[in-house]
Amino acid sequence: MRSMNWEINLHSAVESWLLKLAEEDPVSADLVEAAVDMLSESGPALGRPLVDRLTGCRTHNLKELRPGSSGSTEVRILFVFDPKREAILLVAGDKSGRWRDWYRESVPLAEARYDEYLAAADEAGEDGKTR
Secondary structure, three states, rough: OOOOOOEEEEOOOHHHHHHHHHHOHHHHHHHHHHHHHHHHHHHOOOOOOOOEEEEOOOOOOOOEOOOOOOOOOOOEEEEEOOOOOOOEEEEEOOOOOOHHHHHHHHHHHHHHHHHHHHHHHHHOOOOOOOO
């Protein structure tokens, strides 16, 4: 049986953040890359401790990827699986020392970015629905 990997799409801000992380903390960047690879391999079946669903959000399927770290960071990546069954990485950051504040800032940003993504996909006719 052939295994199918899930498509992973990165918001441009996430891509920029990851490139900066690779320069400043290559160990954490490698751990993030491994976590994203596991997400691609397992899709929505990937659960704790690497993936957890965020509760109390407007976007019911908003999740966080929780890769390991080099010890000085607590990297989190907020993402959703879209209607086309692709993982969309919306916000990435280091929440160390900012446990609650990071979510207060990042969750609304992730939801806004997902709304923009859906609107652009709908405009392009890429909503995952058969026509």
